[in-house]
Amino acid sequence: MQCADCGSEIASTRLSCPVCHRLVHREELERLAKEAEAARGREEPREEILAWRRALELLPPDSDQSRSIAARVSALSPVVEEQAEKPKSPWRWAGIGAVVAFVVTKGKFLLAGLTKSGTFLSMFLSLGVYWAAFGWKFAAGLIASIYIHEMGHVAALHRLGIRASAPMFLPGLGAVVRMHQYPVDAREDARVGLAGPIWGLGAALAAAAVFFVTEAPIWGAIARVGAWINLFNLLPVWQLDGGRGFRALSRSERFWITGLLAGLWYWTGEGLLVLLLLVAGVRAFGAEAGSSGDRVAFGQFLVLLAALSALTLIDVPL
Amino acid sequence: MDSPEPVSLRFDKAKFDESGTPSLSCAFCQRDVFGTYYEINGQTACEACRFRVESERTEGSPLVKALRALVGGGIGGIVGAGIYYAVSALTGYEIGLVAIIVGLLVGFGVRWGSGGVGGRGYQALAVAITYLAIVSTYVPAIVEEIRKQPEAAETLAAEPEIALTPATIALALAAVMVIAMVAPFLAGIQNVIGILIIGFALYEAWRVNAYKPLQIEGPFQIGARPKETPA
Numbered sequence: 136m137q138c139a140d141c142g143s144e145i146a147s148t149r150l151s152c153p154v155c156h157r158l159v160h161r162e163e164l165e166r167l168a169k170e171a172e173a174a175r176g177r178e179e180p181r182e183e184i185l186a187w188r189r190a191l192e193l194l195p196p197d198s199d200q201s202r203s204i205a206a207r208v209s210a211l212s213p214v215v216e217e218q219a220e221k222p223k224s225p226w227r228w229a230g231i232g233a234v235v236a237f238v239v240t241k242g243k244f245l246l247a248g249l250t251k252s253g254t255f256l257s258m259f260l261s262l263g264v265y266w267a268a269f270g271w272k273f274a275a276g277l278i279a280s281i282y283i284h285e286m287g288h289v290a291a292l293h294r295l296g297i298r299a300s301a302p303m304f305l306p307g308l309g310a311v312v313r314m315h316q317y318p319v320d321a322r323e324d325a326r327v328g329l330a331g332p333i334w335g336l337g338a339a340l341a342a343a344a345v346f347f348v349t350e351a352p353i354w355g356a357i358a359r360v361g362a363w364i365n366l367f368n369l370l371p372v373w374q375l376d377g378g379r380g381f382r383a384l385s386r387s388e389r390f391w392i393t394g395l396l397a398g399l400w401y402w403t404g405e406g407l408l409v410l411l412l413l414v415a416g417v418r419a420f421g422a423e424a425g426s427s428g429d430r431v432a433f434g435q436f437l438v439l440l441a442a443l444s445a446l447t448l449i450d451v452p453l
Numbered sequence: 454m455d456s457p458e459p460v461s462l463r464f465d466k467a468k469f470d471e472s473g474t475p476s477l478s479c480a481f482c483q484r485d486v487f488g489t490y491y492e493i494n495g496q497t498a499c500e501a502c503r504f505r506v507e508s509e510r511t512e513g514s515p516l517v518k519a520l521r522a523l524v525g526g527g528i529g530g531i532v533g534a535g536i537y538y539a540v541s542a543l544t545g546y547e548i549g550l551v552a553i554i555v556g557l558l559v560g561f562g563v564r565w566g567s568g569g570v571g572g573r574g575y576q577a578l579a580v581a582i583t584y585l586a587i588v589s590t591y592v593p594a595i596v597e598e599i600r601k602q603p604e605a606a607e608t609l610a611a612e613p614e615i616a617l618t619p620a621t622i623a624l625a626l627a628a629v630m631v632i633a634m635v636a637p638f639l640a641g642i643q644n645v646i647g648i649l650i651i652g653f654a655l656y657e658a659w660r661v662n663a664y665k666p667l668q669i670e671g672p673f674q675i676g677a678r679p680k681e682t683p684a
Binding site for chain 2: 142149194407
């Protein structure tokens with residue numbers, strides 16, 4: 136391809152001319168900017184953020200334009216999130232109606248995930264593998280726990296307007312959701328990362344509730360293993376959920392979490408908490424700790440660790 | 454609605470901070486590029502680096518590269534086995550993600566040693582080291598099990614003075630390693646998850662050492678090509 140301005144040849148992987156910096160996707164970027172502006176005029180922040188995220192894909196990441204748009208997306212993100220969480224009617228969340236509405240809304244979302252053939256087929260393949268190893272009841276519970284965890288990520292990504300694939304199961308490993316666009320800041324990353332364990336905790340609590348009512352050991356086993364898997368995902372390292380959540384936390388918040396982990400280990404004796412404690416301790420001293428912190432992510436992390444650790448105490452033969 | 458400040462931007466040219474437009478620089482030697490440039494696997498290269506990178510692929514003794522790959526992979530395997538054993542001991546579970554880390558450590562060790570060449574031979578080496586690294590973590594449990602066997606206790610009691618020479622130690626270790634190597638398959642379908650977990654590690658080691666051809670694009674002309682003047 137040849138640059139229309141300076142005549143230099145542009146390699147196919149480039150987003151701008153290496154010499155005069157003319158943007159390769161100039162027309163598309165101008166169209167997206169107009170689309171975003173129009174959405175702003177209509178007071179539709181979700182539409183605006185979608186257009187800007189698409190524009191980010193077409194700009195060199197180190198360019199001023201990319202930085203400006205990322206800042207705009209970062210500023211819009213809490214607005215979009217708030218709007219998505221706002222109830223449409225003040226009465227909607229009252230009493231039992233709140234529970235019914237929650238189950239219906241999230242249930243619909245959960246079922247929607249199953250309409251993707253890749254998710255469905257890989258889920259059945261995983262089910263077969265776990266069935267062979269642990270029997271069908273436990274296999275079904277485990278698959279449901281993993282699926283709900285992944286749909287938590289999908290829900291957060293959807294809420295923030297970040298394009299991503301449907302969950303894909305990997306037998307023996309769990310499942311993955313592949314992002315086609317990326318969070319623009321640590322706050323977004325934390326929301327996406329911690330959403331999985333939050334939904335996973337919901338699944339483990341539901342299984343625990345059935346266990347306490349029916350006393351059927353299988354439900355206790357599903358609750359305990361589900362909690363353990365979510366706890367493992369909270370390891371604050373690499374691209375694990377905990378790693379994403381930890382990015383947003385200040386040094387003092389990280390130390391609080393390390394302290395909580397020590398206490399939880401003392402209480403439960405769960406070996407996994409030693410691993411979490413060691414990694415969190417190292418990360419607390421790390422130079423990359425966020426200066427301002429994130430109270431929401433901090434609160435979510437604390438509650439998740441405490442609740443999931445408590446669920447690992449369910450006494451069932453595994 | 455409390456909306457943040459809007460963005461007002463031009464999209465004719467990409468702008469790069471206040472220091473002005475950066476010149477085109479080579480991703481390999483960091484020097485400015487003039488005249489023509491190349492793209493090697495998506496990275497900008499000057500003409501000199503284009504030929505240097507290409508020749509590095511073919512130069513050097515294959516034996517030296519293989520030995521370096523063995524050492525690099527071996528170090529990765531020792532570190533990986535340590536991590537895998539520590540996590541298994543702490544949690545009581547074998548975890549797929551940790552197995553992947555072992556595969557990556559060995560894979561990158563082999564790749565580093567081979568000078569990034571890749572190919573079937575290095576892939577096989579990486580897979581073999583990864584497998585040995587993972588199954589070696591079963592050795593303490595196997596030794597413990599052997600010690601618990603009544604026959605072992607009887608043999609030790611009957612022959613209390615078995616000479617511990619380097620040869621007997623090596624023989625014993627080899628025997629235990631053989632048991633460790635077949636251990637994942639002894640439980641059959643019951644251990645399908647364990648076999649899959651090892652499979653992920655082997656796949657990563659294999660994938661990292663796949664032969665990656667140098668994709669060289671160019672030369673690309675910087676600035677308009679000079680118009681040809683009639684003779």
